[in-house]
Amino acid sequence: MKKGLHATQYWARLTLGILSVLIASLWLADQLWPLPLPDDGLARVVLAEDGEPLYRFADGQGIWRYPATPDTVSPYYLDALLAYEDRWFYQHPGINPAALARAAWLNLSSGRVVSGGSTLSMQVARLLDPHPRTLAGKLRQLFRTAQLEWHLSKRQILTLYLNRAPFGGTLEGVAAASWTYLGKSPVNLTRAEAALLAVLPQAPSRLRPDRFPERAQAARDKVLARLDSEAVWPSKAVKEAMEEPVWLAPRQSPDQAPLLARRLNTPGEAPAIHTTIDIALQRRLESLLLDWRVxxxxxxxxxxxxxxxxxxxxxxxxxSVDITDDRRFGHVDMVSAIRSPGSTLKPFLYAQALDAGLIHSESLLQDVPRRFGDYRPGNFSSGFSGPVSASEALHRSLNLPAVQLLEAYGSKRFSGELRGAGVPLFYPHGAEPNLSLILGGVGARLEDLVSGYSAFAREGKVARLRFRPEDPLTERRLLSPGAAWIVRRMLADRADPLLDESQLPPALAYKTGTSYGFRDAWSIGLTPSYVIGVWIGRPDGTPVAGQFGLASAAPLLFQVNDILLNRDGQRGRLSPIQTRPASVGVESICWPGGQPLPANDENCRVRRWAFTMDKQTPPTMQAPDQPLGQGLDETYWVNGAGKQVAPACSGARPVRFLAWPASLEPWLAARERRTSRLPSIDSNCAPNVGTTASPLQITGLRDGARLQAPAGQSDPVSITVTAQGGGGARWWFVNGEPVAEQSEQLSYTFSKPGAYEISVLDDSGQTEHVHVTVVR
Known part of the structure; x- marks a missing residue:
């Protein structure tokens, strides 16, 4: 009895010891040879907003995967997979002895390998750690299977299979196969499609449906028959599925928005990168841009x-036009490139000036030649218009009024406020903001400009672009809602306050721009629904003669806007209505003063209707370097006969006189000029002419200038200059010799090289001189 008890204890202890050693060995082996869980590395897919692949990045072996989970594939696929591959997947511990025994019997009885008996866990083990078909290899597979079941849940093992199963060529995973072969998400698979994808990993090269559709269909029908015999699906549904031919979608590799995909594919990103891109719109615009290439x-x-x-x-x-077009530097992303913005910054300036109380929509600005030290800006058209309203100046993109406005507002203030709102400007090393920035003398990015223009559609708030659904909506205020609304109407050519915009269809408000030397052509537009940015140019920065915003970029902008309008119309989407903010009013103002005046006031030379901010009607601005005399708001004295007299004369009474800026004189009708508007002088008590005549100035030529004919030409040097300010007639002299009289302009041709003095004299005795040197 005792001997039997001792024997039982012995064998129990021996068994326990063996199990302990086995467990310890397995633990040690698990530590020495850890489970090789996959690291997708660079294998990523970039997805549109609806989950369709936009672009893909293969791993080091060139394999493409699209991440999937049991929740993102069709239940039909899971039914077919488990019924055909491993119906006891959720019950066995990774190895199914019954399946192995059945496979061994079938193989022995057939004299060849007809069944492997592998479970899904064993297949995943082989995918993670490939091994030779030997006894040692099989033992390694069993060890890896045990590790899988030890470390992972059944759901995690199934997810590994869904992502790593081979489907032929460079495809791994059911989602990649579904999009490639069927052109659809795996969640939308039919029964026939699910059965087809369930069987392909059995022999992915031999059963590839794009190469061997008959083989693929026969294998699919075998799966369907199994599902019918095991009553997984109704017989009627299986019969209908068998009647379906193997239909494949046109083979297309996901290659939309490649530069955005490259931008978002940063280290540490998830295998699936979700974006906000509308893939149908992306495809349409890519096709449009390819058509534009010619x-x-x-x-x-x-x-x-x-x-x-x-x-x-x-x-x-x-x-870019095409990422594969090396001749056009297609690999360079011009959405994020820093380029000269041309005139695209002007709308911000006009809106900020409205908020600062410097202007209203019809303020009188001066489109006249000016000089700022060595900086002498001109207009794109090379001409000047004289008196213009703020709305006209912005709509026509005139340069001199914008420079006048920036001078009054402040370059550093303007640049700093844009940067603070999320619209950075880029300056050469060591440079500071100056007046040239408003004409493109600075760097900017298309994405920042589009973000900035959102302020005109978002009640003055600049919002950051959102590339992914999880990106937060962040915004900063740059403008008041009123200023944003007024400038939007200016850009839409609807600046007339008497125009009822509610009775009109939504208009595209847009601004074009051209950088110095025709290097960049811009057009940025907005509707209540969208903000659109277009850039055209050479990425290497070389100029393209004749390329400018209105001719090059604007037509493309219009086409993009038409596509968006048609698309939203087909979907029944209506543009939101942007009502006029309470801070915006309408006022009747008069030029040249820029403020309201009674109907019969002699100083109301031109009456206009203006949008105003908070009931403010700022007066016409003056430019500090222009001849202004006593200013625009002056006073003279008249006697009972209505003639000008000195203030001390008997019976003299003051008369308010709102003068046009003196620099506008050459563009004014004769009746509007100062000498025509002022009454004649009473010689018995004459006033001091200096109190009513502005200083005389020569424009069109800088003092100390060196003049030379263009290179390669022998023509004599000619000039045209203008006398501004002063009063009465003018007399012109060159080196003291009279050359013209009774003329505001002088056109003169120099007969030979040398130093010259050009002088002008007016009725009041004022003189002005300019010295130049003519060289050959």
Whole structure:
């Protein structure tokens, strides 16, 4: 009895010891040879807003995967997979002895391998750690299977299979196969499609449906028959599925928005990168841009950015014409490149000036030649218009009024406020903001400009672009709602306050721009629903003669806007209505003073209707370097006969006189000029002419200038200069010799090289001189 008890204890202890050693060995082996869980590395897929692949990045072996989980595939696929591959997946511990025994019997009885008996866990083990088909290899597979079941849940093992199963070529995972072969998400698979994808990993090369559709269909029908025999699906549904032919979608690799995909594919990103891109719109605009390629000059590229104004979600991102076009530097992303913005910053300045109380929509500005030290800006058209309203100056993109406005507002203030709102400007090393920035003498990015223009659609708030659904909507105020609304109407050519915009369809408000030397052509537009940015130019910065915003970029902008309008119309989407803010009023103002005046007031030379901010009607601004005399708001004295007299004369009474800025004189009708508007002088008690005549000035030529004929030409040097200010007739002299009289302008041709003095004299005795040197 005792001997038997001792024997039982012995064998129990021996068994326990063996199990302990086995467990310890397994633990040690698990530590020495840890489970090789996959690291996708660079294998990522960039997805549109609806989950469709936009672009893909293969791993080091060139394999493409699309992440999937049991929740993102069709239940039909899971039914077919588990019924055909491993119906006891959720019950066994990774190895199914019954399946192994059945496979061994079938193989022995057939004399060849007809069944492997592998469970899904064993298949995943082989995918993670490939091994030779030997006994040692099989033992390694069993060890890896035990590790899988030890460390992972059944759901995690199934997820590994869904992502790592081979489907032929460079495809791994059911989602990649579904999009590639069927052109659809795996969640939308039919029964027939689910059965087809369930069987492909059995022999992915031999059963590839794009190469061997008959083999693929036969294998699919075998799966369907199994599902019918095991009553997984109703017989009627299986019969209908068998009647379906194997239909494949046109083979397309996901290659939309490649430059955005490259931008978002940063280290540490998840295998699936979700974006806000509308893939249908992206495809449409990529096709449009490819059609435009034949219209673009050699080595010229283009960029388009479309943003939904309400959400700031980026709906289309085209950084170049074609990423594969090396002649056009297609690999360079011009959405994020720093370029000269041309005139695209002007709307911000006009809106900020409205908020600062410097102007209203019809303020009188001066489109006249000016000089700021060595900086002498001109207009794109090379001419000047004289008196213009703020709305006209912005709509026509006139340069001199913008420089006048920036001078009054402050370059550093303007630049700093843009930067603070999220619209950074880039300056050469050591440079500071100056007047040239408003004409493009600075760097900017298309994406920042589009973000900035969102303020005109978002009640003055600049919002950051959102590339992914999880990106937060962040915004900063740059403008008041009123200033943003007024400038939007200016940009839409609807600045007339008497125009009832509610009775009109939504208009595209847009601004064009051209950088110095025709290097960049811009057009940025907005509707209540979208903000659109377009850039055209050469990424290497070389100029393209004749390329400018209105002719090059604006037509492309219009086409993009038409596509958006048609698209929203087909979907029944209406543009939101932007009502006039309470801070915006309408006022009747008069030029030249820029403020309201009674109907019969002699100083109301031109009456206009203006949008105003908070009931403010700022007076016409003066430019400090122009001849202004006593200013625009002056006073003279008249006697009972209505003639000008000195203030001390008997019976003299004051008369208010609102003068046009003296620099505008050459563009005014004769009746509007100072000498025509002022009454004649009473010689018995004459006033001091200096109190009513502005200083005389020569414009069109800088003192100390060196004049030379263009290179390669022998023509004599000619000039045209203008006398501004003063009063009465003018007399012109060159080196003291009279050359013209009774003329505000002098056109003169120099007969030989040398030093010259050009002088002008007016009726009041004022003189002005300019010295130049003519060289050959």
């Amino acid at each position: 219209r673009l000059p050699e080595r010229t590229s283009a960029a388009i950015l479309v943003v939904e104004a309400k959400t700031m979600a980026v709906k289309a991102y085209l950084g």
